[in-house]
Amino acid sequence: MRKVIYSPMVSLDGFVESPTRSLDWGIVDEELHSFINDQQNQIDTYLFGRRMYEVMTYWDTAEADPSNPEYVLEFARIWKRVAKIVYSKTLGRVQGNARLSRGNIVEEIAQLKAQPGKDMGVGGATIAATLIQSGLIDEYQLFINPIILGRGTPMFPTLDHKTGLRLIETRTFSSGVVFLRYQPTGTASQEK
Numbered sequence: 001m002r003k004v005i006y007s008p009m010v011s012l013d014g015f016v017e018s019p020t021r022s023l024d025w026g027i028v029d030e031e032l033h034s035f036i037n038d039q040q041n042q043i044d045t046y047l048f049g050r051r052m053y054e055v056m057t058y059w060d061t062a063e064a065d066p067s068n069p070e071y072v073l074e075f076a077r078i079w080k081r082v083a084k085i086v087y088s089k090t091l092g093r094v095q096g097n098a099r100l101s102r103g104n105i106v107e108e109i110a111q112l113k114a115q116p117g118k119d120m121g122v123g124g125a126t127i128a129a130t131l132i133q134s135g136l137i138d139e140y141q142l143f144i145n146p147i148i149l150g151r152g153t154p155m156f157p158t159l160d161h162k163t164g165l166r167l168i169e170t171r172t173f174s175s176g177v178v179f180l181r182y183q184p185t186g187t188a189s190q191e192k
Helices: 030-040 050-060 070-080 105-114 126-131
Strands: 004-006 009-011 015-017 043-049 083-087 097-102 117-125 139-145 161-172 178-190
Touching: 004 126, 030 070, 043 050, 043 126, 050 070, 050 117, 050 161, 105 117, 105 126, 117 126
Parallel strands: 004 117, 004 139, 009 139, 043 083, 043 117, 083 097
Antiparallel strands: 009 015, 139 178, 161 178
């Protein structure tokens, strides 16, 4: 069965965006970018909400910039290859290897998980929140950045239950970014 993977860049205090929705605080140097490229080769579908999709469309044209180093160009090629499903009620159209969905995200992703293929990556805290609430996230791959934002968009939604996690991988990068990979243990409990 395909896995759904939530893999955000996150501040030490748990935010994925600054209060102004900026992502410019994340550290993505050559070492980290190469690691992410290797991970993305295990994915054949990206699941995005409107905002994250719009941010990521930069990669549609990144190959055209001759000043981009090879590891950036490699991600641009991965981006173009991977299918994208954009969940939005307000977006009029999408481009490239993407399709727009206005359907029930929980039902659609549950069906996609049962189909053959590589893993699926979740982009954006809003769409991830829906999938976390529904128990559809199979792995959390967090890139903890050495910065405290103080406020912004939280990585996790407020939940009405606890979910146990098992740490299965760690890695520290020379930039100070720490990668933590978790899988749910299947133990959830309702808070009384």
